[in-house]
Amino acid sequence: xxxxxxxxxxxxxxxxxxxxxxxxxxxxxxxxxxxxxxxxxxxxxxxxxxxxxxxxxxxxxxxxxxxxxxxxxxxxxxxxxxxxxxxxxxxxxxxxxxxxxxxxxxxxxxxxxxxxxxxxxxxxxxxxxxxxxxxxxxxxxxxxxxxxxxxxxxxxxxxxxxxxxxxxxxxxxxxxxxxxxxxxxxxxxxxxxxxxxxxxxxxxxxxxxxxxxxxxxxxxxxxxxxxxxxxxxxxxxxxxxxxxxxxxxxxxxxxxxxxxxxxxxxxxxxxxxxxxxxxxxxxxxxxxxxxxxxxxxxxxxxxxxxxxxxxxxxxxxxxxxxxxxxxxxxxxxxxxxxxxxxxxxxxxxxxxxxxxxxxxxxxxxxxxxxxxxxxxxxxxxxxxxxxxxxxxxxxxxxxxxxxxxxxxxxxxxxxxxxxxxxxxxxxxxxxxxxxxxxxxxxxxxxxxxxxxxx
Numbered sequence: 051x052x053x054x055x056x057x058x059x060x061x062x063x064x065x066x067x068x069x070x071x072x073x074x075x076x077x078x079x080x081x082x083x084x085x086x087x088x089x090x091x092x093x094x095x096x097x098x099x100x101x102x103x104x105x106x107x108x109x110x111x112x113x114x115x116x117x118x119x120x121x122x123x124x125x126x127x128x129x130x131x132x133x134x135x136x137x138x139x140x141x142x143x144x145x146x147x148x149x150x151x152x153x154x155x156x157x158x159x160x161x162x163x164x165x166x167x168x169x170x171x172x173x174x175x176x177x178x179x180x181x182x183x184x185x186x187x188x189x190x191x192x193x194x195x196x197x198x199x200x201x202x203x204x205x206x207x208x209x210x211x212x213x214x215x216x217x218x219x220x221x222x223x224x225x226x227x228x229x230x231x232x233x234x235x236x237x238x239x240x241x242x243x244x245x246x247x248x249x250x251x252x253x254x255x256x257x258x259x260x261x262x263x264x265x266x267x268x269x270x271x272x273x274x275x276x277x278x279x280x281x282x283x284x285x286x287x288x289x290x291x292x293x294x295x296x297x298x299x300x301x302x303x304x305x306x307x308x309x310x311x312x313x314x315x316x317x318x319x320x321x322x323x324x325x326x327x328x329x330x331x332x333x334x335x336x337x338x339x340x341x342x343x344x345x346x347x348x349x350x351x352x353x354x355x356x357x358x359x360x361x362x363x364x365x366x367x368x369x370x371x372x373x374x375x376x377x378x379x380x381x382x383x384x385x386x387x388x389x390x391x392x393x394x395x396x397x398x399x400x401x402x403x404x405x406x407x408x409x410x411x412x413x414x415x416x417x418x419x420x421x422x423x424x425x426x427x428x429x430x431x432x433x434x435x436x437x438x439x440x441x442x443x444x445x446x447x448x449x450x451x452x453x454x455x456x457x458x459x460x461x462x463x464x465x466x467x468x469x470x471x472x473x474x475x476x477x478x479x480x481x482x483x484x485x486x487x488x489x490x491x492x493x494x495x496x497x498x499x500x501x502x503x504x
Contacts, residue, residue, distance in 0.1 A: 056170035058082060058428055060185040063161045063370065065151075066094020068189035068401035068413050070142060071120065073151045075417035077493055081424055084183075085151075086175065088160035092146045094191050096139040104193050104213045104234070104364075108241055109135040112233050112318040114268035118408035120145055122490040131268045150495035161370045170396055185424050187398045188368050195365045199229075203339035203346075209358040212238060221246035224356040227345060229337065231257055235361030236319040243330035250353055251322075252345075254336045255455075256305035258292055258312075261320045269318060270407065281451040281465075285310050302326040303333035314455045315463065316406060363459060366402060380461040386441040387469075387476065388448075388462055389416055390423065395438065398423065404459065407466035414485050415473055422482045437480060446472045 062072050065087035076083045089100045098105045110132045111118055115125040123145055129137055146152050160176040170184040196211040212234055218241035225248040228239045235251065242249035264272040279287070289311045300306050302323065325331040338348045345355045366382060375394045377384040386392055388403035398420045400413065426433040450465025477484060 056182055056184040059084065059183050060187055060424060061086065061161070061171070061173055061181070061183040062187045062189055064094060064189040064191060064401075065089075065092045065146075065155045065157075066096070066189065066191050066401070067142065067410060068191070068417070069094070070146055070151060071410070071413035071417040072187055072189055072400055072420060073154055074120075074149050074490060074493060075414070075421045076424075077149070077151075077154070078490060079418075079421040079425055081421055081428075083154065084181070085155040086159045086161050087155055087157050088176070090157050091143065092151070092155065093139045093142045095193050096135055096142060098135060098139070098216075102194050102213065105135045106212075106215050106234075106238065106241070107135075107217050108237055109234070110237075111138060112262075112316075113270050113408040116268070117270045117274060118410055120410045121414045121485055121487060123148060132262060148496045149490065149493045164370050164372075166372070166375060166394065166397075185396050185398065185427070186371070187400065187420060188371065188402075189400045190368065190370075191401055192366045193364045195367045196360075197363045197365050198360060199362055201337055201340050203341050205340040205345075205355075205358065206342045207356045207358065210360065212359050212361040213364075215359055218242065218245050221249070221357070223247060225354055226250070226357045226359065227252060227334075227353065227355045228359045228361055230361035230363070231317065232315070232361060232363065233317060233319065236317060236322045238359055238361055239331050240319075240321045240325055243325040248353075249325075249331045250334050250355070251331055252334045252337055252347070253305060255309075256299065256307035257314065257317045258289070258307055259296055259299065259323055260292065260316050260318050261295060262318055263320070264291075264295070278467075281312070285312055285452075288312070296323060299323070305335065309455050310453075312406065312452055314457075315404060315459065368399075371397070381458045382462045385462075386444060387416075387419065387446075387472065388464065389420060390441045392442050396427070403462050403464055405464050405466045405469060412466065412469070415470070418485045419473065419476070419482075422480070426480075433480065440476075440479070446475075448472060 060081055060083040062069050062083055062085040065085055069085055070092060073085050091097055095103045095105055114131050115129050115133055119125045125141055161173055162176050163174040165172040170182060171186045173181050196213045198211055215238055221242045222245045224246055226242045226246040227250045228235050229252045231251060231253045239249060239251040260269050262269060326333060334347050336348045338346045343354055344352045346352050376391050383402060385399060389399055391397045400416055423437055426437055448464040448468050450468035452465055454460035454463050
């Protein structure tokens with residue numbers, strides 16, 4: 051089929067946070083689409099029932115409810131500042147109901163293979179069916195494929211990735227070591243502090259710990275409402291503030307950070323420092339080797355350990371698309387605006403990025419950009435050529451002046467203010483409008499009132 055023979059229809063892979071934003075945006079723009087979700091409901095990783103979901107019982111949002119919701123659907127007033135995983139999943143179900151998205155999603159159906167053909171794509175589903183589409187949008191998420199490091203030596207206890215962890219009951223009667231001090235690793239270490247015979251956390255480097263509340267406000271609300279200063283000044287002032295609030299973290303056995311505040315993904319956790327100061331968790335350095343039932347650390351110390359939980363992150367995969375259709379760099383796809391592959395037309399992504407702010411409003415903006423790029427391809431060839439040229443060569447600085455630590459995780463990391471500014475520049479250059487409050491009200495199928503907390 052040629053481009054003129056392909057149906058003007060898009061396929062969205064995944065009905066998680068990004069896929070839902072895309073579905074609503076496509077409805078708004080009048081783009082015909084199908085959405086395939088391999089699980090039985092919306093929510094992606096936030097539906098803890100899904101095999102492979104990394105969500106543990108105590109998981110909460112690290113951004114607050116007022117900074118994290120989709121446009122035109124606030125989180126319920128009854129939700130706490132930092133909603134639980136169950137509340138987030140409930141919110142996403144309500145989002146899909148309010149905007150009539152369920153009717154456009156085929157559940158328990160996986161996209162297992164795609165073939166790039168002239169003018170579009172041929173998709174093979176887990177049902178065995180094949181379908182043609184002009185556009186393919188990958189929104190399958192990034193936290194499904196555990197990254198498991200290798201250690202020297204052998205271990206006679208239990209070792210597994212955090213993706214398998216669910217409940218603090220798993221630590222009862224055990225000496226537990228959590229490897230990795232991202233937000234999940236810190237949460238899991240706090241769970242272990244409650245019930246484990248002994249709890250340890252291993253860190254390769256020091257981090258800046260941001261309290262969940264600053265002067266009585268959620269940290270991101272405090273940052274949003276506060277004066278907006280140049281990044282160098284923000285880093286200096288916030289660094290001083292954290293030292294005043296938290297003190298010298300080396301007193302708790304934590305390494306001194308080797309980077310400035312905001313140069314790594316923020317650790318938003320108020321509990322771990324509490325448990326470290328009470329001796330319920332002990333901080334350890336990097337692991338040298340495993341030795342039977344003991345773990346040997348690079349400082350020469352040893353600890354008897356029964357259970358090791360590896361909170362060591364995830365690898366990014368888009369298994370249903372041939373790898374060479376993306377330009378993979380540092381184990382991350384090279385994408386214009388973290389959305390558009392530079393060398394494959396008709397292929398789009400959403401969710402393959404990390405940032406320092408609430409994601410869902412940003413997803414609305416990103417989904418709108420994908421929709422407008424598709425509309426240009428469908429309706430305005432001149433505009434489409436302009437955008438394609440831009441996507442192939444434009445490499446805007448999305449760091450916001452922050453020198454992020456050198457790691458796979460930060461290879462595609464963006465500063466949310468810099469990203470929003472670049473989106474505004476792109477929209478102006480292309481003549482595209484913005485996503486505004488009230489824009490999606492015409493799509494409501496359930497109620498014009500905010501959803502209620504349950």
